[in-house]
Amino acid sequence: MWRQPVGELADLYLELDLNEDKELSFKEWTGMFRDIDFKRADRDGDGVVNLAEWKNFFQFIRRESSFNILGPGQPIPNISLKSLQDGVLVNLAEVKRHTVLVFGSYT
């Protein structure tokens, strides 16, 4: 039974669900996430990630991730983000100057 999801994580799920079948296929998943994580997220191995698996995956990530304990002055994880200004991919681990990251959505 599909219940109306709440929260931004659920919004992202709906955005990634391109064919709106309430499941994320491998192709939909890899539009934003790594293919190796798809296998971790697809707990029952049926080849799609449903909303329950999606939530489980992010709970797991929160528990395991070092993102939670990041604070000022600590080394940043090895991730790259695309600059909104010029589209250039910036590896955060290689940024040497003090940097403030602002997360949000835009249209």
Ligand SMILES: [Ca+2]
């Ligand atoms: Ca889908």
Ligand SMILES: [Ca+2]
């Ligand atoms: Ca599944």
